Amino acid sequence: MADMTLQELVPQVAAVLGGVCNRGIISDGGSVLVIDAGIGVGEAQPLRAAAEERVKQGYLSLFNTHSHGDHVFGNSVFADCPIIAQDAVRTVLAEKGEDQLAGWQQNPQMAGLIGAARLTLPTVTFAERMTLHLGDLEVQLIRVGPAHSEGDAVAWLPGPRVLFAGDILFNTIVPAMPPGGDSAGWVRALEYLETLGVAQVVPGHGPIQPPTAVGQLRSWIIALRTRVAECVVSGLDRDATIARVGPQMQNNLPRGREERLPNAVGQVFDDISRERRTAQKDG
Numbered sequence: 208m209a210d211m212t213l214q215e216l217v218p219q220v221a222a223v224l225g226g227v228c229n230r231g232i233i234s235d236g237g238s239v240l241v242i243d244a245g246i247g248v249g250e251a252q253p254l255r256a257a258a259e260e261r262v263k264q265g266y267l268s269l270f271n272t273h274s275h276g277d278h279v280f281g282n283s284v285f286a287d288c289p290i291i292a293q294d295a296v297r298t299v300l301a302e303k304g305e306d307q308l309a310g311w312q313q314n315p316q317m318a319g320l321i322g323a324a325r326l327t328l329p330t331v332t333f334a335e336r337m338t339l340h341l342g343d344l345e346v347q348l349i350r351v352g353p354a355h356s357e358g359d360a361v362a363w364l365p366g367p368r369v370l371f372a373g374d375i376l377f378n379t380i381v382p383a384m385p386p387g388g389d390s391a392g393w394v395r396a397l398e399y400l401e402t403l404g405v406a407q408v409v410p411g412h413g414p415i416q417p418p419t420a421v422g423q424l425r426s427w428i429i430a431l432r433t434r435v436a437e438c439v440v441s442g443l444d445r446d447a448t449i450a451r452v453g454p455q456m457q458n459n460l461p462r463g464r465e466e467r468l469p470n471a472v473g474q475v476f477d478d479i480s481r482e483r484r485t486a487q488k489d490g
């Protein structure tokens with residue numbers, strides 16, 4: 208694992224790079240908000256130490272962008288702080304978190320990254336949005352899911368126009384599209400983020416790139432959905448759709464992590480099949 212590095216985006220706002228997922232530290236007025244804890248103790252402890260250096264007369268809190276283990280299993284290092292998330296993050300973790308943690312610990316490399324972490328649920332949840340005031344800095348936590356997962360939310364700083372997008376944005380790599388997400392909702396989420404007027408955006412995974420990356424991922428998901436829909440309409444089953452669309456998408460950017468394509472195509476097949484059943488019922 209690469210060492211943790213802080214990349215200051217504007218004064219008091221840093222992207223934290225070098226972990227399995229990208230994280231963030233926002234501070235002002237002596238209070239600090241950490242964006243995502245990382246996969247386990249090894250990532251979360253230096254993150255907390257860097258955050259503690261900035262806590263003065265205020266408070267330290269943690270925001271989980273969504274429920275996936277690479278973002279939340281480090282929560283136990285912040286168990287004495289308010290841990291904030293969208294309602295569904297707590298619900299999903301309460302139902303499935305222990306199984307996910309046990310499953311990931313079967314993998315020796317994952318187990319090493321997770322360390323002695325225990326499942327730690329968010330303690331402050333919101334339905335649509337919540338605003339934190341760190342000194343003069345306003346941080347809006349905004350629900351944008353279901354998209355990549357059921358409880359996706361982003362952290363938007365309207366002052367410096369900085370966005371922490373969580374896994375709504377993957378840069379230069381094929382996005383993970385696991386069960387529980389919704390590709391149509393993901394397109395809507397990206398469309399919404401494009402309306403914000405973002406100056407700098409931190410993706411959940413991949414390098415920091417200009418905000419045009421948001422539109423590039425939207426176009427990629429729309430292209431994937433279009434190709435899968437053509438297969439569904441022509442009567443191909445799930446496996447045949449994966450066999451046809453996977454290689455087609457190999458030729459599209461992004462090129463990294465192409466081994467995710469079969470799962471992504473399968474997930475979009477399930478989404479579009481469900482949308483068609485709903486439309487037929489309603490029609």
Ligand SMILES: [Zn+2]
Nearest residue numbers: 273275355374
């Ligand atoms: Zn994720």
